Amino acid sequence: MKFMRSTSPRPPRLAGLSYPNDPRQLAAQLDTWFNQALDNLPALSTTWRAALCPHIDFARGGAVYATVHRALNHLNQPSSTYLIYGVSHRVWCRHRFAATRRDFATPLGLVRTDQRFLDHLERVFGPELFVDADAHDPEWSIEFQAVWLQHLLGGRRDFTIVPILVGSFHDLMVRGVDPLEDPLVQRMVEAIVRAERDHDRPVFHLASVDFSHIGPEFGDPEPLRDHDLEQLRQFDRAMLDHLGRLDAHAWFAEAAAIKDRHRVCGLAATYTMTRILTRPDAARVAHARGPAPVYRQAVSHDRDCCVSFAGVLIPDAT
Secondary structure (H helix, E strand, C coil), X not given: CCCCCCCCCECCCCECCCECXXXXXXXXXXXXXHHHHHHHCCCCCCCEEEEEECCXXXXXXXXXXXXXXXXXXCCCCCCCEEEEEEEXXXXXXXXXXXXXXXXXXXXXXXXXXXXXXXXXXXXXXXXXXXXXXXXXXXXXXXXXXXXXXXXXXXXXXXXXXXXXXXXXXXXXXXXXXXXXXXXXXXXXXXXXXXXXXXXXXXXXXXXXXXXXXXXXXXXXXXXXXXXXXXXXXXXXXXXXXXXXXXXXXXXXXXXXXXXXCCCCCCHHHHHHHHHHHCCCCCCCCECCCCCCCEEEEEECCCCCCEEEEEEEEEEECC
C-alpha cells in the first residue's frame, strides 16, 4: 500500500523567523559562527561516525551548531549521505517514526533527499514509514540541519539527507521497558542498519536534538534558581557520560529514573541513533569516546525557562 503525499520540496518554514530569509544575510551570519567555532574545533584528522547537534534557535545555539558542522564536514569526512534524526514536537507519530521523500528547500538552495536509501528503509520497515510524512511540515529540527549542511557543502560536494522524525517514547517509560523491547523500535533499528549496509555511499548519523527543558514556561512552579541550574547541569552531564560510552540503555534509564522531569526532548531520537551505532552488524563501528562535548544552558532573563543543549562528536573507530 502506497501513501500519497506531496512531492514538492518542503519550504523553509522558519526562514525569516529563526534565521534570515535573504541568502547573503544568512550566509554571513553562519560564517560568523563558523569563525567563532575555531577555538572549539577538535582535531580535524579525525573521521566522524555520528554527532549530536542542537535544534534550538540559531541566536542561542549558533556557536554550537558551527562547532559540530565545521568538524563533521571537514575535507577528511567522507560521508555523502546524512541521516538526520529529528524530533517530532507537535505530531504524535503513529508508528513512532516518520520519514519523508520530499527535498528540503532552504534560502541557500535545495537539499536533496536520498530516495535510494529510503527505498532500502521502506523494504524492511514497511510503507508505514511514510504514514505521518506530513509531520515534517511544521517541524524545524531537520530543517535547521539542512540549512547548515547546505551552507557548508552546497556547490562543493554532492550530498543527500535522509530525514526521519522520531516520536515520543514516553509510553515505554511509563511501562518501565527499554525501547528496544518495542517492535517498532526494533524494526527501525534493523531497517536502518540493513539500509546502510546496502547503500552505495558513506552514511553519517546526525541527531538534531536539544536536551532538558525546565522552568515555569514548561510547567514548573517556581522561577529557576542557581541551584536548579546546577542540578540540571549534573543531570545533563550524567546523560552525556552515558552517551560518551554509547550506552543507550543507561541514557534512557537516567531520564526514566526521574520520570523525565527535565523533559529531554531528544531522548527518543538519541536513543535510536545510539542503538544503531552499537549494533554488531552496523556498516561501520563507532568509537565510544570522542572529544569533550560542548555544553550550554540557554536561560531566559526572567529565569522563566532554561533549555540545555550540547554538541557531541562521535568518532569512527576505523
